[in-house]
Amino acid sequence: MKSDKLKIVFMGTPDFAVTILKALVDNNHDIVGVITAPDRPAGRGRKLRESAVKQYALSQGLYILQPTNLKNKDFLSELKALNANLQIVVAFRMLPEVVWQMPKYGTFNLHASLLPDYRGAAPIHWAIINGEAKTGVTTFFIDEKIDTGAMILQDEIAISDDETVGTLHDKLMDIGSTLVLQTINLIQEGEVATTIQPKSENLKTAYKLNKDNCKIDWDQDLDTIYNKIRGLNPFPGAWCQLYNGEDILDIKIFGIKKSHDKHNYERGTLIVSKEALKVAVKEGLIQIMEIQLPGKRKMDVKSLRNGYVFHENAKML
Numbered sequence: 001m002k003s004d005k006l007k008i009v010f011m012g013t014p015d016f017a018v019t020i021l022k023a024l025v026d027n028n029h030d031i032v033g034v035i036t037a038p039d040r041p042a043g044r045g046r047k048l049r050e051s052a053v054k055q056y057a058l059s060q061g062l063y064i065l066q067p068t069n070l071k072n073k074d075f076l077s078e079l080k081a082l083n084a085n086l087q088i089v090v091a092f093r094m095l096p097e098v099v100w101q102m103p104k105y106g107t108f109n110l111h112a113s114l115l116p117d118y119r120g121a122a123p124i125h126w127a128i129i130n131g132e133a134k135t136g137v138t139t140f141f142i143d144e145k146i147d148t149g150a151m152i153l154q155d156e157i158a159i160s161d162d163e164t165v166g167t168l169h170d171k172l173m174d175i176g177s178t179l180v181l182q183t184i185n186l187i188q189e190g191e192v193a194t195t196i197q198p199k200s201e202n203l204k205t206a207y208k209l210n211k212d213n214c215k216i217d218w219d220q221d222l223d224t225i226y227n228k229i230r231g232l233n234p235f236p237g238a239w240c241q242l243y244n245g246e247d248i249l250d251i252k253i254f255g256i257k258k259s260h261d262k263h264n265y266e267r268g269t270l271i272v273s274k275e276a277l278k279v280a281v282k283e284g285l286i287q288i289m290e291i292q293l294p295g296k297r298k299m300d301v302k303s304l305r306n307g308y309v310f311h312e313n314a315k316m317l
Helices: 015-026 052-059 073-081 123-129 165-189 222-230 301-305
Strands: 007-012 030-035 040-042 047-049 086-090 107-111 134-141 151-158 238-244 247-253 256-259 270-272 277-281 284-288 290-292
Touching: 007 015, 015 030, 015 052, 015 086, 015 165, 030 052, 086 165, 107 165, 123 134, 123 165, 123 222, 134 165, 151 165, 222 256, 222 284, 277 301, 290 301
Parallel strands: 007 030, 007 086, 086 107
Antiparallel strands: 040 047, 107 134, 134 151, 238 247, 247 290, 256 284, 270 277, 277 284
């Protein structure tokens, strides 16, 4: 049985969510409201910056709400007044029950993993960091826990050996847009069939990224280090310390290559030439292509070598 004409509230904040919102607009869905994060101070000048979703919503003349508290009575009254019968959530935050239960046809979320694996804040990053061969996107109805609701649709994609979080992010945005449109169509046609997420003690988790879990451990093996760096490239960036002369600098590493070359170097030793910068690790070498020194912009290694001198004792800590 067909549903009533859908009136949609969309909730999201970053670029990933913009692509999905744009797909809804381009396909003439009725977006009665957009919920996004409040403007935040950013940059050296600490000027207020609008979220990517807000910027796009403004360009389309969409009605916008930016609550700081999702349980605030005024916000709940405004949300109810929109009279939406479906809510779609993409890269937003955990919703209170009073919000996700409000619309007639429920609230569904697009998550960038093959649930139930990689529930949490950084599923795209951890799929690469953990060396997965595939990942994907899932739509599911929100319930009282994080990323645990009944699944609607999934679509998977291969992860190439040189994939970065940046390239995979963009691929998942595209297939996610299609999956959201397919999910809406099922709801509109009254043909939604859901699958309860299986329970397991061995599920992989997409932990929130922090300084500790973004640090490179040069004592790990070649593939583990390679996966970690590309799984954090270009955001937020894997970091370590560079010991050079008497300096110890916090640096970020982005573009890399790996080689299974045999060597007798101590782990973390830098092998420096005019054209290349390599780090000795267990089972091979990591060649650094892009690097960022403190207070500097990201640059390729050839540009770095034009003005930066490495001492003989230079190594990664």
